[in-house]
Amino acid sequence: MAYNYYSKSCPLAEQVIYQTMVIAKQLHAGITSDVTRLAFHDAFVEGCDASALIKSTPGNLAEMNASVNKFLEGFELIDAAKFQLEILCPNTVSCADIIQFAARDGVRLDGGPFYALPGGRLDGRVSKASRATQFLPLPTMNVSELKANFAAKNFTLEELATLSGAHTIGEAHCSSFKDRLYNFTGNGDQDPSLDPTYARELKAKCPQSATSDDTVPMESEPSTSKVNTVYYRDILRSKSIFTSDQTLVNDPITRATVVQFANSTEIFFQKFAAAMLKMSLLEVNKPGGEIRYHCGSIN
Template identity: 45%
Template sequence: MRNIGIKCLLICVMFSSLYSVKSDLELGFYEKSCPDAEKIIYDYVKKHIPNVPSLAAALLRMHFHDCFVRGCDASVLLSSTSNNKAEKSASPNQSLRGFDFLDRVKSLVEAECPGVVSCADIIALVARDSVVAIGGPYWNVPTGRRDGLISKSSEASRELPAPTSNFSALQASFASKGLNLLDLVILSGAHTIGVSHCQSFSNRLYNFTGKGDEDPSLDGVYAMNLKEKKCRTPKDMTTIVEMDPGSFRTFDLGYYKHLLQRRGLFQSDAALMSNAATKSAIIQLLHNPLEVFFKEFALSMEKMGSIEVKTGSTGEIRKHCAVINS
């Protein structure tokens, strides 16, 4: 049992061991083939993320979106071709940011060790180092991932949990990737940093059941504030809103505090409060020091980063992250 001590999740965590992710990844995979690879990545992230701290959330989200479709294989970085609509073009991915940042990191690593370090490993390492750069938790990133050859928009639309997901949909989505309810709660905590566009949750404000109504699970004062100061029309496509108001640049417990106040921005956030086990987990997190959340987040991120990885001779090491090697 993990240290959080949530009795109501004990059965879930025990059963999750049956689906624990196993892979051939290893710490220090590039120690001989490209010994400076991780330092090059870390140094670049450490230098630039403090200047654009909002990018940390975007790069963490990129890692999540990559791993939930075909596993952590950088398929999210591939561009569409005349014959194929790639994951990038799927609706959930059209708001992703950080592609140029990852390309710059890749070019530095390629200059040092051509054709050695995968784009999939770069995503995983950059996500971790970016979170650390803004004062968030550190987690182990075993490496050795290889890059996938397939990227389909339809799969991204189907596999990625939507901000409108209810609890059953979230549970099924995470379970399909070998992640349990505790992982769901902990990984949702990534919403403590970053922003969202109004269009991702405006239905909760203006048309929750298709009758021009408001989501009753959303705090009325918070909803009114969003409508009057942020998302003034149902079709607002440009305004951005903090997912953790007041501390959206700080990796803390603010997100969970807002959930208890019925002020989670997405329907998928509110869904965590609709289940006794996940609600209890949230309360337990808030009764523990921040370090407990950091430790649990590290465990769940390492688990997520190993989903359906390609290793050995599967896939390839792309020269450019947006295109398959010719």
Template identity: 35%
Template structure:
């Protein structure tokens, strides 16, 4: 047997370089306690996505809203009650989240509770489902470290304080990310998630109806897109569900078309336009528009980082029996 005196110090240094909470996570966390975890997740999201293509963007958005608020802890899944009347799920910014996303998480949780009761957290289900769905619709693979616990708190006011909003300027949006130690590059890469899914008309109605005293539409938006959106969204005030695809070219495929669209004035939101003109973000938009692999590489790294942001481990969380309620009523 050979003895390498430096091996332990090097491994120790690698360990302490990780945030303590994330050092406990690993990709094989359920290998012995729930060996069918990944199979159950993958089969359920495949069936749901096949039946309802809105599932992938819905889960991806739910995942981001959950993680960026107070960490990836499934606090967004908690339903409001008399004891907790304004949970994250009922915050204004979360009311438009996809019902398909919530439904598939519940279905997976129910099956896992039958297979390995009390073992798998809802937050791990969300993280794994998100990665699998991104890959399923053509996006990049990235490893998902597991072992998160579910939150013991869900406060809707925290959502309002932490999520970026569509009416913000670029300084405000960047500050939302840098305050959580995400770089501008990571922010732009994560924004590429808009390559799938849709946005409700009310979020961009200011750009296509009565934009200013001199123009009905925002002149920075492609006129043909604006005309089409005005037709799609003409009844949005009476029907809040009216929406348009974020990527008009390939809305169901995870690719780099979103960035190409931004440079052509084909983004729905004012923030899309700002992303393409701000000197801090435009070079990245241009890079991702011409090099899909560069986008995929950076998106995967950013998602891996986001997926362990603010995770709860040990006594800081619990494994919920139901994803929509705490195991015990908060004091």
């Protein structure tokens, strides 16, 4: 692992990935949040080894087909960048590196901080849906469950609240949080921690008949569509979409972090960049790694 890792072997690697993201964003504005989420879901299962990209086979149900990854997207962008890089620099740039560089560039394109990333990650050869179910956090988790989940990956409570800030961009599927609106405790009730006025707005967009394809913006002020601190102000106003976001006020450390970020974009950007860098280095380069020819299958 090293900064400017491809400076000699593939000097245009990072530029190709960035331009691929620029073009993709012109076609689909939400691709930036899709790839950021993909980077997180890859990192938390088997480490940053592109195991989230491996397709299932008759003998193995892979991560991408786990229920927790039902709405995972961004695969086509990674494949597009990989296709170009294989022509430019065959068997040189790993799929794992492409994911993390693309996520960094997505944050940058959405107005967030730019941060330098080392390269040199290898692609893994193992991808199991059961591992995704075991390690990925759920939108229904409370702060104690999230604390244990992130601690298993050596993240602090402050870093938990920081990485959650990725929810400042993108959309949420109605099916991921409808229970908060219509059946919170199993008795047809509404989550009392959700602002009543905002709940009515969400119900208008996510009726009980909503399908799994129906979505709403992650923030209460969707016109921003940028990496910013509205997400944290929403938490303090009880306007978070997911339980896992709203629950951050229920621990003194995560609440203090939420308050700090709600009041300072500069501090949020600084700590978000550091947390994303740390995430990009999770469990890299285990024995047996490779550089895949195609991101969806091992060599």
